[in-house]
Amino acid sequence: MTAQDAEELDVEEALAMVNDRGRRPLGTPSTPSPSTPASRAPHSSEDTRHRGTPWPEARALAERAARSVRRRTLASVTLDDALGLVLGAPLVALTDLPSFDTSAMDGWAVAGPGPWHVREDGVLAGHAQPEPLTDGEAVRIATGARVPQDSTAVLRSEHGRIDDKGRLYATLPQARDAARPGGTPTVVHGQDIRPRGQECRSGDQLLPLGTLITPPVLGLAAAAGYDTVSVIPGPRAEVLVLGDELLTEGRPHDGLIRDALGPMLPHWLGALGAEVMTVRRIGDDADALYEALKNSPADLIVTTGGTASGPVDHVHPTLRRLGAELLVDGVQVRPGHPMLLARTRENQHLVGLPGNPLAAVSGLLTLAEPLLRTLAGRAAPEPYALPLQETVHGHPRDTRLVPVARRADRAVPLHYNGPAMLRGIATADALAVVPPGGARTGQGLELLDLPWATAGIQVCFT
Numbered sequence: 001m002t003a004q005d006a007e008e009l010d011v012e013e014a015l016a017m018v019n020d021r022g023r024r025p026l027g028t029p030s031t032p033s034p035s036t037p038a039s040r041a042p043h044s045s046e047d048t049r050h051r052g053t054p055w056p057e058a059r060a061l062a063e064r065a066a067r068s069v070r071r072r073t074l075a076s077v078t079l080d081d082a083l084g085l086v087l088g089a090p091l092v093a094l095t096d097l098p099s100f101d102t103s104a105m106d107g108w109a110v111a112g113p114g115p116w117h118v119r120e121d122g123v124l125a126g127h128a129q130p131e132p133l134t135d136g137e138a139v140r141i142a143t144g145a146r147v148p149q150d151s152t153a154v155l156r157s158e159h160g161r162i163d164d165k166g167r168l169y170a171t172l173p174q175a176r177d178a179a180r181p182g183g184t185p186t187v188v189h190g191q192d193i194r195p196r197g198q199e200c201r202s203g204d205q206l207l208p209l210g211t212l213i214t215p216p217v218l219g220l221a222a223a224a225g226y227d228t229v230s231v232i233p234g235p236r237a238e239v240l241v242l243g244d245e246l247l248t249e250g251r252p253h254d255g256l257i258r259d260a261l262g263p264m265l266p267h268w269l270g271a272l273g274a275e276v277m278t279v280r281r282i283g284d285d286a287d288a289l290y291e292a293l294k295n296s297p298a299d300l301i302v303t304t305g306g307t308a309s310g311p312v313d314h315v316h317p318t319l320r321r322l323g324a325e326l327l328v329d330g331v332q333v334r335p336g337h338p339m340l341l342a343r344t345r346e347n348q349h350l351v352g353l354p355g356n357p358l359a360a361v362s363g364l365l366t367l368a369e370p371l372l373r374t375l376a377g378r379a380a381p382e383p384y385a386l387p388l389q390e391t392v393h394g395h396p397r398d399t400r401l402v403p404v405a406r407r408a409d410r411a412v413p414l415h416y417n418g419p420a421m422l423r424g425i426a427t428a429d430a431l432a433v434v435p436p437g438g439a440r441t442g443q444g445l446e447l448l449d450l451p452w453a454t455a456g457i458q459v460c461f462t
Protein backbone atom coordinates (compact mmCIF):
# COMPACT_ATOMS: atom_id res chain seq x y z
CA MET A 1 0.00 0.00 0.00
CA THR A 2 1.32 3.46 -0.84
CA ALA A 3 1.30 6.40 1.56
CA GLN A 4 -1.39 8.02 -0.54
CA ASP A 5 -3.60 4.93 -0.40
CA ALA A 6 -3.14 4.96 3.33
CA GLU A 7 -4.11 8.62 3.65
CA GLU A 8 -7.37 7.79 1.95
CA LEU A 9 -8.27 5.11 4.44
CA ASP A 10 -10.62 6.08 7.21
CA VAL A 11 -10.31 4.82 10.72
CA GLU A 12 -12.66 1.92 10.26
CA GLU A 13 -10.70 0.57 7.35
CA ALA A 14 -7.47 1.14 9.21
CA LEU A 15 -8.89 -0.63 12.25
CA ALA A 16 -10.09 -3.52 10.14
CA MET A 17 -6.58 -4.01 8.84
CA VAL A 18 -5.09 -3.77 12.31
CA ASN A 19 -7.62 -6.00 13.98
CA ASP A 20 -7.44 -8.67 11.34
CA ARG A 21 -3.85 -9.11 12.39
CA GLY A 22 -4.83 -9.36 16.06
CA ARG A 23 -5.00 -12.68 17.84
CA ARG A 24 -7.54 -13.81 20.35
CA PRO A 25 -6.46 -14.60 23.88
CA LEU A 26 -6.21 -18.23 24.92
CA GLY A 27 -9.51 -19.81 25.61
CA THR A 28 -11.50 -17.01 24.05
CA PRO A 29 -14.19 -18.29 21.74
CA SER A 30 -14.63 -16.63 18.39
CA THR A 31 -16.60 -13.41 18.41
CA PRO A 32 -20.32 -14.06 18.16
CA SER A 33 -21.44 -14.03 14.57
CA PRO A 34 -22.75 -10.74 13.18
CA SER A 35 -26.18 -12.26 12.87
CA THR A 36 -26.41 -12.51 16.66
CA PRO A 37 -27.38 -9.09 18.01
CA ALA A 38 -25.08 -8.23 20.89
CA SER A 39 -28.05 -6.96 22.84
CA ARG A 40 -29.46 -10.45 23.01
CA ALA A 41 -26.29 -12.13 24.14
CA PRO A 42 -26.75 -11.60 27.90
CA HIS A 43 -30.28 -12.98 27.63
CA SER A 44 -29.49 -16.00 25.52
CA SER A 45 -30.55 -18.48 28.22
CA GLU A 46 -32.22 -18.53 31.59
CA ASP A 47 -28.95 -19.49 33.20
CA THR A 48 -27.07 -16.64 31.59
CA ARG A 49 -29.73 -14.12 32.50
CA HIS A 50 -29.44 -15.20 36.10
CA ARG A 51 -25.67 -15.51 36.33
CA GLY A 52 -24.31 -13.21 33.67
CA THR A 53 -22.26 -13.71 30.54
CA PRO A 54 -19.39 -16.24 30.55
CA TRP A 55 -16.09 -14.40 30.95
CA PRO A 56 -14.54 -15.15 27.52
CA GLU A 57 -17.79 -14.24 25.79
CA ALA A 58 -18.01 -10.96 27.71
CA ARG A 59 -14.57 -9.98 26.42
CA ALA A 60 -15.51 -10.92 22.87
CA LEU A 61 -18.72 -8.89 23.16
CA ALA A 62 -16.79 -5.84 24.34
CA GLU A 63 -14.45 -6.14 21.36
CA ARG A 64 -17.37 -6.57 19.02
CA ALA A 65 -19.17 -3.55 20.52
CA ALA A 66 -16.14 -1.43 19.61
CA ARG A 67 -16.23 -2.69 16.04
CA SER A 68 -19.80 -1.48 15.69
CA VAL A 69 -18.70 2.12 16.23
CA ARG A 70 -19.04 4.44 13.22
CA ARG A 71 -16.18 5.59 11.07
CA ARG A 72 -13.91 8.16 12.65
CA THR A 73 -11.43 10.12 10.63
CA LEU A 74 -7.73 9.60 10.99
CA ALA A 75 -5.94 12.46 12.70
CA SER A 76 -2.61 14.06 11.96
CA VAL A 77 -0.76 14.80 15.19
CA THR A 78 2.66 16.17 16.02
CA LEU A 79 5.24 13.71 17.24
CA ASP A 80 4.86 15.21 20.73
CA ASP A 81 1.23 14.10 20.84
CA ALA A 82 1.60 10.70 19.17
CA LEU A 83 2.98 8.49 21.93
CA GLY A 84 0.69 5.54 22.70
CA LEU A 85 -1.48 6.00 19.62
CA VAL A 86 -1.43 3.69 16.64
CA LEU A 87 -0.20 4.56 13.14
CA GLY A 88 -3.18 5.22 10.88
CA ALA A 89 -0.99 4.87 7.79
CA PRO A 90 2.25 3.03 7.11
CA LEU A 91 5.35 5.00 8.04
CA VAL A 92 7.07 5.51 4.71
CA ALA A 93 10.59 6.95 4.64
CA LEU A 94 10.58 10.56 3.43
CA THR A 95 14.33 10.40 2.87
CA ASP A 96 17.20 7.98 2.41
CA LEU A 97 18.71 6.99 5.74
CA PRO A 98 21.41 7.97 6.15
CA SER A 99 20.67 10.77 3.73
CA PHE A 100 24.37 11.14 2.81
CA ASP A 101 27.51 9.00 3.06
CA THR A 102 28.31 9.43 6.72
CA SER A 103 31.39 8.86 8.82
CA ALA A 104 30.66 6.24 11.47
CA MET A 105 33.74 7.18 13.52
CA ASP A 106 35.94 10.08 14.56
CA GLY A 107 39.22 9.86 12.59
CA TRP A 108 40.30 10.58 9.04
CA ALA A 109 38.61 10.09 5.70
CA VAL A 110 41.32 8.60 3.49
CA ALA A 111 41.62 8.03 -0.26
CA GLY A 112 43.74 5.27 -1.81
CA PRO A 113 46.47 3.35 0.04
CA GLY A 114 48.43 5.06 2.85
CA PRO A 115 50.41 6.76 4.02
CA TRP A 116 48.31 9.86 3.42
CA HIS A 117 48.94 13.56 3.37
CA VAL A 118 46.54 15.14 5.89
CA ARG A 119 44.70 18.22 4.66
CA GLU A 120 44.69 21.31 6.84
CA ASP A 121 40.93 21.62 7.20
CA GLY A 122 38.59 19.12 8.96
CA VAL A 123 35.01 17.96 8.47
CA LEU A 124 32.42 18.20 11.22
CA ALA A 125 28.86 16.88 11.45
CA GLY A 126 26.36 19.32 9.95
CA HIS A 127 28.98 21.11 7.85
CA ALA A 128 28.91 21.79 4.12
CA GLN A 129 29.91 19.07 1.65
CA PRO A 130 33.73 18.83 1.86
CA GLU A 131 36.02 18.96 -1.16
CA PRO A 132 36.61 15.55 -2.81
CA LEU A 133 39.77 13.69 -1.80
CA THR A 134 42.44 12.61 -4.22
CA ASP A 135 44.44 9.40 -3.76
CA GLY A 136 47.02 9.75 -1.01
CA GLU A 137 44.99 12.45 0.76
CA ALA A 138 43.26 12.33 4.14
CA VAL A 139 41.12 14.78 6.08
CA ARG A 140 40.16 14.87 9.78
CA ILE A 141 36.51 13.84 10.11
CA ALA A 142 33.99 13.63 12.94
CA THR A 143 31.34 10.96 13.50
CA GLY A 144 28.20 11.96 11.59
CA ALA A 145 30.03 14.24 9.15
CA ARG A 146 29.65 13.98 5.39
CA VAL A 147 32.37 11.85 3.87
CA PRO A 148 34.24 13.61 1.04
CA GLN A 149 33.60 12.22 -2.42
CA ASP A 150 36.15 9.58 -3.55
CA SER A 151 37.05 8.57 0.01
CA THR A 152 38.13 4.94 0.35
CA ALA A 153 37.33 4.58 4.03
CA VAL A 154 37.36 6.26 7.40
CA LEU A 155 40.33 5.44 9.58
CA ARG A 156 39.45 5.63 13.28
CA SER A 157 41.54 8.08 15.30
CA GLU A 158 42.87 5.23 17.45
CA HIS A 159 44.01 3.37 14.32
CA GLY A 160 46.14 6.12 12.82
CA ARG A 161 49.42 7.84 13.63
CA ILE A 162 50.80 11.04 12.18
CA ASP A 163 54.60 11.26 11.82
CA ASP A 164 56.63 14.39 12.29
CA LYS A 165 56.30 15.16 8.57
CA GLY A 166 52.53 15.26 8.92
CA ARG A 167 51.95 11.95 7.14
CA LEU A 168 49.21 9.64 8.35
CA TYR A 169 49.90 5.90 8.77
CA ALA A 170 47.35 3.20 9.55
CA THR A 171 48.12 1.23 12.71
CA LEU A 172 45.28 -1.18 12.33
CA PRO A 173 45.48 -4.07 14.79
CA GLN A 174 43.30 -6.25 12.62
CA ALA A 175 44.90 -5.53 9.21
CA ARG A 176 45.78 -8.85 7.59
CA ASP A 177 48.62 -7.33 5.56
CA ALA A 178 50.28 -6.05 8.67
CA ALA A 179 50.81 -9.60 9.93
CA ARG A 180 52.86 -10.50 6.86
CA PRO A 181 56.54 -9.65 6.92
CA GLY A 182 56.88 -6.35 5.06
CA GLY A 183 53.09 -5.98 4.81
CA THR A 184 51.58 -2.51 5.11
CA PRO A 185 48.57 -1.96 7.33
CA THR A 186 45.77 -0.84 5.09
CA VAL A 187 42.12 -0.04 5.29
CA VAL A 188 39.18 -2.00 3.94
CA HIS A 189 37.18 -0.24 1.24
CA GLY A 190 34.14 1.44 2.77
CA GLN A 191 35.22 0.76 6.32
CA ASP A 192 33.46 2.94 8.90
CA ILE A 193 31.44 4.72 6.25
CA ARG A 194 27.67 4.43 6.57
CA PRO A 195 26.62 4.68 2.93
CA ARG A 196 23.62 6.76 1.92
CA GLY A 197 20.46 4.61 2.03
CA GLN A 198 22.03 1.88 4.17
CA GLU A 199 18.98 1.73 6.49
CA CYS A 200 16.31 2.68 3.96
CA ARG A 201 15.63 4.42 0.68
CA SER A 202 13.11 7.22 0.38
CA GLY A 203 9.70 5.56 -0.16
CA ASP A 204 10.54 2.37 1.71
CA GLN A 205 7.88 1.26 4.21
CA LEU A 206 9.47 1.41 7.63
CA LEU A 207 6.47 0.38 9.74
CA PRO A 208 3.03 -0.93 8.85
CA LEU A 209 -0.28 0.70 9.63
CA GLY A 210 -1.40 -0.28 13.11
CA THR A 211 2.02 -0.05 14.75
CA LEU A 212 1.85 1.17 18.34
CA ILE A 213 3.74 4.45 18.61
CA THR A 214 6.41 3.85 21.20
CA PRO A 215 9.40 6.11 21.96
CA PRO A 216 11.60 4.42 19.31
CA VAL A 217 8.82 4.84 16.73
CA LEU A 218 8.83 8.58 17.49
CA GLY A 219 12.59 8.62 17.01
CA LEU A 220 12.39 6.68 13.76
CA ALA A 221 9.63 8.96 12.43
CA ALA A 222 11.72 12.03 13.22
CA ALA A 223 14.83 10.50 11.63
CA ALA A 224 12.80 9.67 8.53
CA GLY A 225 11.67 13.28 8.16
CA TYR A 226 8.26 13.41 9.84
CA ASP A 227 6.90 16.38 11.84
CA THR A 228 3.42 14.89 12.13
CA VAL A 229 2.10 11.36 11.78
CA SER A 230 -1.27 9.96 10.78
CA VAL A 231 -2.89 8.21 13.74
CA ILE A 232 -6.05 6.46 14.81
CA PRO A 233 -7.36 8.92 17.38
CA GLY A 234 -7.48 7.61 20.95
CA PRO A 235 -11.03 6.94 22.19
CA ARG A 236 -12.16 9.63 24.63
CA ALA A 237 -13.15 8.36 28.04
CA GLU A 238 -14.91 9.95 30.98
CA VAL A 239 -14.78 8.48 34.48
CA LEU A 240 -17.75 8.96 36.82
CA VAL A 241 -17.05 7.95 40.40
CA LEU A 242 -20.23 7.18 42.32
CA GLY A 243 -20.65 6.89 46.09
CA ASP A 244 -21.46 9.37 48.86
CA GLU A 245 -19.07 7.57 51.20
CA LEU A 246 -15.94 8.59 49.31
CA LEU A 247 -13.32 11.04 50.51
CA THR A 248 -10.77 12.62 48.20
CA GLU A 249 -8.19 13.37 50.89
CA GLY A 250 -7.08 12.49 54.38
CA ARG A 251 -7.70 9.33 56.38
CA PRO A 252 -10.93 7.36 56.44
CA HIS A 253 -13.22 8.40 59.30
CA ASP A 254 -16.80 8.04 60.50
CA GLY A 255 -17.67 5.29 57.98
CA LEU A 256 -16.26 7.31 55.09
CA ILE A 257 -13.45 5.83 53.00
CA ARG A 258 -10.95 7.16 50.49
CA ASP A 259 -11.82 6.95 46.81
CA ALA A 260 -9.26 4.44 45.55
CA LEU A 261 -10.54 4.38 41.97
CA GLY A 262 -10.45 8.06 41.01
CA PRO A 263 -6.65 8.21 41.39
CA MET A 264 -6.12 4.87 39.64
CA LEU A 265 -8.46 4.63 36.70
CA PRO A 266 -7.46 7.55 34.44
CA HIS A 267 -3.88 6.31 34.25
CA TRP A 268 -4.93 2.73 33.71
CA LEU A 269 -7.41 3.73 31.01
CA GLY A 270 -4.67 5.84 29.43
CA ALA A 271 -2.38 2.83 29.41
CA LEU A 272 -5.14 0.92 27.62
CA GLY A 273 -5.27 3.52 24.84
CA ALA A 274 -7.91 5.99 26.06
CA GLU A 275 -7.65 9.73 26.14
CA VAL A 276 -9.20 10.49 29.52
CA MET A 277 -11.18 13.71 29.40
CA THR A 278 -12.42 14.00 33.00
CA VAL A 279 -12.82 12.21 36.29
CA ARG A 280 -15.99 13.40 38.02
CA ARG A 281 -17.28 12.48 41.45
CA ILE A 282 -21.03 12.56 41.48
CA GLY A 283 -21.96 10.82 44.73
CA ASP A 284 -25.11 8.73 44.89
CA ASP A 285 -27.29 11.21 43.06
CA ALA A 286 -29.41 9.49 40.39
CA ASP A 287 -30.31 12.75 38.63
CA ALA A 288 -26.70 13.89 38.53
CA LEU A 289 -25.75 10.53 37.02
CA TYR A 290 -28.53 10.81 34.44
CA GLU A 291 -27.44 14.33 33.44
CA ALA A 292 -23.78 13.29 33.30
CA LEU A 293 -24.58 10.35 31.03
CA LYS A 294 -26.96 12.29 28.84
CA ASN A 295 -24.46 15.06 28.21
CA SER A 296 -21.22 13.14 27.99
CA PRO A 297 -19.38 13.57 24.69
CA ALA A 298 -17.08 10.62 25.49
CA ASP A 299 -16.72 7.51 23.36
CA LEU A 300 -16.60 5.49 26.58
CA ILE A 301 -18.06 6.37 29.96
CA VAL A 302 -16.69 4.39 32.88
CA THR A 303 -18.70 4.43 36.09
CA THR A 304 -17.53 3.01 39.38
CA GLY A 305 -19.87 1.59 42.01
CA GLY A 306 -23.61 1.41 42.02
CA THR A 307 -23.80 -1.69 39.81
CA ALA A 308 -25.49 -3.97 42.36
CA SER A 309 -29.04 -3.73 43.60
CA GLY A 310 -28.72 -1.69 46.78
CA PRO A 311 -30.95 1.30 47.54
CA VAL A 312 -28.46 3.78 46.03
CA ASP A 313 -27.20 1.59 43.17
CA HIS A 314 -28.36 3.89 40.41
CA VAL A 315 -26.54 2.56 37.37
CA HIS A 316 -29.16 0.08 36.12
CA PRO A 317 -32.17 2.37 36.68
CA THR A 318 -30.35 5.27 35.03
CA LEU A 319 -29.43 3.18 32.00
CA ARG A 320 -33.09 2.17 31.71
CA ARG A 321 -34.16 5.80 31.98
CA LEU A 322 -31.74 6.68 29.18
CA GLY A 323 -33.02 3.86 26.97
CA ALA A 324 -29.53 2.35 26.86
CA GLU A 325 -29.00 -1.12 25.48
CA LEU A 326 -27.40 -3.54 27.93
CA LEU A 327 -24.87 -5.65 26.05
CA VAL A 328 -23.40 -7.39 29.09
CA ASP A 329 -25.26 -7.45 32.38
CA GLY A 330 -23.07 -9.27 34.85
CA VAL A 331 -20.19 -11.60 34.01
CA GLN A 332 -19.35 -15.05 35.32
CA VAL A 333 -16.12 -13.85 36.87
CA ARG A 334 -14.87 -13.27 40.43
CA PRO A 335 -14.29 -10.66 41.60
CA GLY A 336 -16.41 -8.22 39.71
CA HIS A 337 -19.42 -10.22 38.62
CA PRO A 338 -21.87 -7.24 38.66
CA MET A 339 -19.84 -5.43 35.94
CA LEU A 340 -21.80 -4.34 32.89
CA LEU A 341 -21.45 -2.97 29.38
CA ALA A 342 -24.10 -0.85 27.71
CA ARG A 343 -24.53 1.08 24.50
CA THR A 344 -25.80 4.41 25.81
CA ARG A 345 -26.32 5.87 22.36
CA GLU A 346 -24.97 5.35 18.88
CA ASN A 347 -21.18 5.24 19.03
CA GLN A 348 -21.06 5.61 22.81
CA HIS A 349 -20.58 2.87 25.37
CA LEU A 350 -20.60 2.64 29.13
CA VAL A 351 -18.64 0.20 31.24
CA GLY A 352 -20.05 -0.07 34.75
CA LEU A 353 -17.32 -1.17 37.13
CA PRO A 354 -18.29 -2.54 40.53
CA GLY A 355 -17.30 -0.36 43.47
CA ASN A 356 -15.06 -2.89 45.21
CA PRO A 357 -11.62 -1.85 43.96
CA LEU A 358 -10.27 -5.23 42.78
CA ALA A 359 -13.68 -6.00 41.29
CA ALA A 360 -13.32 -2.71 39.38
CA VAL A 361 -9.91 -3.85 38.07
CA SER A 362 -11.50 -7.09 36.96
CA GLY A 363 -14.16 -5.13 35.05
CA LEU A 364 -11.52 -2.89 33.57
CA LEU A 365 -9.58 -5.82 32.12
CA THR A 366 -12.65 -7.83 31.16
CA LEU A 367 -14.73 -5.15 29.42
CA ALA A 368 -12.85 -1.85 29.09
CA GLU A 369 -9.60 -3.37 27.82
CA PRO A 370 -10.97 -5.14 24.71
CA LEU A 371 -13.28 -2.22 23.95
CA LEU A 372 -10.57 0.44 24.21
CA ARG A 373 -7.93 -1.67 22.53
CA THR A 374 -10.19 -2.21 19.54
CA LEU A 375 -11.29 1.44 19.33
CA ALA A 376 -7.67 2.53 19.58
CA GLY A 377 -6.64 0.14 16.81
CA ARG A 378 -4.23 -1.75 19.01
CA ALA A 379 -3.56 -5.40 18.31
CA ALA A 380 -4.66 -7.92 20.90
CA PRO A 381 -1.77 -8.90 23.17
CA GLU A 382 -0.11 -12.17 22.29
CA PRO A 383 -1.76 -14.76 24.57
CA TYR A 384 0.56 -16.63 26.86
CA ALA A 385 0.46 -18.94 29.83
CA LEU A 386 2.76 -19.71 32.74
CA PRO A 387 2.71 -22.62 35.19
CA LEU A 388 1.38 -21.86 38.64
CA GLN A 389 3.77 -21.83 41.56
CA GLU A 390 1.05 -23.08 43.90
CA THR A 391 -2.54 -24.28 43.81
CA VAL A 392 -5.25 -21.64 43.47
CA HIS A 393 -8.78 -22.28 44.60
CA GLY A 394 -11.41 -21.63 42.04
CA HIS A 395 -15.02 -20.56 42.07
CA PRO A 396 -17.29 -23.56 41.44
CA ARG A 397 -18.81 -22.10 38.26
CA ASP A 398 -17.13 -18.78 37.48
CA THR A 399 -13.73 -17.75 36.16
CA ARG A 400 -11.49 -16.16 38.79
CA LEU A 401 -8.96 -13.42 38.08
CA VAL A 402 -6.13 -13.62 40.59
CA PRO A 403 -3.21 -11.21 40.88
CA VAL A 404 0.11 -12.97 40.31
CA ALA A 405 3.78 -12.05 40.19
CA ARG A 406 6.04 -13.59 37.52
CA ARG A 407 9.04 -15.27 39.13
CA ALA A 408 11.40 -17.47 37.12
CA ASP A 409 8.78 -18.38 34.53
CA ARG A 410 6.20 -19.25 37.16
CA ALA A 411 3.08 -17.38 38.20
CA VAL A 412 3.08 -16.80 41.93
CA PRO A 413 -0.42 -16.13 43.28
CA LEU A 414 -0.48 -13.11 45.55
CA HIS A 415 -2.36 -12.84 48.81
CA TYR A 416 -4.74 -10.03 49.68
CA ASN A 417 -6.76 -10.69 46.54
CA GLY A 418 -10.24 -10.09 47.99
CA PRO A 419 -12.65 -7.96 45.95
CA ALA A 420 -12.14 -4.91 48.17
CA MET A 421 -8.33 -5.20 48.31
CA LEU A 422 -5.64 -3.60 46.18
CA ARG A 423 -2.70 -4.84 48.22
CA GLY A 424 -2.15 -7.93 46.05
CA ILE A 425 -2.54 -6.26 42.66
CA ALA A 426 -0.26 -3.41 43.72
CA THR A 427 2.75 -5.74 43.39
CA ALA A 428 1.36 -7.95 40.62
CA ASP A 429 2.65 -8.36 37.08
CA ALA A 430 -0.52 -9.93 35.74
CA LEU A 431 -3.92 -11.38 36.51
CA ALA A 432 -4.10 -15.14 36.15
CA VAL A 433 -7.26 -16.52 34.56
CA VAL A 434 -8.30 -19.35 36.90
CA PRO A 435 -10.91 -21.65 35.36
CA PRO A 436 -13.99 -22.75 37.33
CA GLY A 437 -12.91 -25.31 39.92
CA GLY A 438 -9.42 -23.87 40.39
CA ALA A 439 -5.93 -24.77 39.20
CA ARG A 440 -3.16 -26.96 40.59
CA THR A 441 0.53 -26.33 41.09
CA GLY A 442 2.32 -26.53 37.74
CA GLN A 443 -0.85 -26.05 35.69
CA GLY A 444 -0.39 -23.48 32.90
CA LEU A 445 -2.71 -20.50 33.23
CA GLU A 446 -3.42 -17.69 30.82
CA LEU A 447 -2.07 -14.38 32.12
CA LEU A 448 -3.40 -10.90 31.45
CA ASP A 449 -0.38 -8.66 31.75
CA LEU A 450 -0.68 -5.35 33.51
CA PRO A 451 0.43 -2.74 30.97
CA TRP A 452 3.36 -1.39 32.99
CA ALA A 453 4.66 -4.83 33.93
CA THR A 454 5.70 -5.61 30.36
CA ALA A 455 6.31 -2.11 29.00
CA GLY A 456 6.83 0.46 31.70
CA ILE A 457 6.47 3.30 29.23
CA GLN A 458 2.83 2.59 28.62
CA VAL A 459 1.78 3.96 31.95
CA CYS A 460 3.00 7.37 30.74
CA PHE A 461 0.66 7.34 27.78
CA THR A 462 -2.02 9.49 29.42
Ligand SMILES: Nc1nc2c(c(=O)[nH]1)N[C@H]1C(S)=C(S)[C@@H](COP(=O)(O)OP(=O)(O)OC[C@H]3O[C@@H](n4cnc5c(N)ncnc54)[C@H](O)[C@@H]3O)O[C@H]1N2
Nearest residue numbers: 243258259260261305306307308313338353354355356359
Ligand atom coordinates in the same frame (compact mmCIF):
# COMPACT_ATOMS: atom_id res chain seq x y z
N1 LIG B 1 -27.49 -8.17 47.32
C1 LIG B 1 -26.32 -8.15 46.68
N2 LIG B 1 -25.39 -7.34 47.12
C2 LIG B 1 -24.19 -7.32 46.49
C3 LIG B 1 -23.95 -8.16 45.41
C4 LIG B 1 -24.98 -8.98 44.96
O1 LIG B 1 -24.82 -9.75 43.99
N3 LIG B 1 -26.16 -8.94 45.62
N4 LIG B 1 -22.73 -8.14 44.82
C5 LIG B 1 -21.62 -7.76 45.67
C6 LIG B 1 -20.48 -7.63 44.86
S1 LIG B 1 -19.77 -9.07 44.37
C7 LIG B 1 -19.92 -6.42 44.56
S2 LIG B 1 -18.44 -6.35 43.70
C8 LIG B 1 -20.52 -5.19 44.97
C9 LIG B 1 -20.70 -4.28 43.78
O2 LIG B 1 -21.27 -3.19 44.26
P1 LIG B 1 -21.53 -1.85 43.51
O3 LIG B 1 -20.93 -1.85 42.17
O4 LIG B 1 -22.96 -1.54 43.60
O5 LIG B 1 -20.64 -0.88 44.37
P2 LIG B 1 -20.98 -0.11 45.70
O6 LIG B 1 -22.05 -0.78 46.44
O7 LIG B 1 -21.14 1.29 45.35
O8 LIG B 1 -19.62 -0.33 46.44
C10 LIG B 1 -19.16 -1.58 46.83
C11 LIG B 1 -18.03 -1.39 47.82
O9 LIG B 1 -16.97 -0.71 47.21
C12 LIG B 1 -16.68 0.51 47.89
N5 LIG B 1 -16.33 1.52 46.90
C13 LIG B 1 -17.16 2.04 45.98
N6 LIG B 1 -16.50 2.95 45.25
C14 LIG B 1 -15.27 2.99 45.70
C15 LIG B 1 -14.13 3.76 45.36
N7 LIG B 1 -14.16 4.64 44.36
N8 LIG B 1 -13.00 3.56 46.06
C16 LIG B 1 -12.95 2.66 47.09
N9 LIG B 1 -13.98 1.91 47.43
C17 LIG B 1 -15.14 2.08 46.77
C18 LIG B 1 -17.93 0.84 48.62
O10 LIG B 1 -17.72 1.68 49.70
C19 LIG B 1 -18.42 -0.53 49.02
O11 LIG B 1 -17.72 -0.99 50.14
O12 LIG B 1 -21.81 -5.39 45.51
C20 LIG B 1 -21.91 -6.49 46.43
N10 LIG B 1 -23.22 -6.48 46.95
Ligand code: MOO
Nearest residue numbers: 335336337359419
Ligand atom coordinates in the same frame (compact mmCIF):
# COMPACT_ATOMS: atom_id res chain seq x y z
O1 MOO C 1 -17.85 -9.26 42.24
MO1 MOO C 1 -17.67 -8.84 43.82
O2 MOO C 1 -16.15 -8.30 43.42
O3 MOO C 1 -17.15 -10.58 44.00
O4 MOO C 1 -17.05 -8.64 45.34
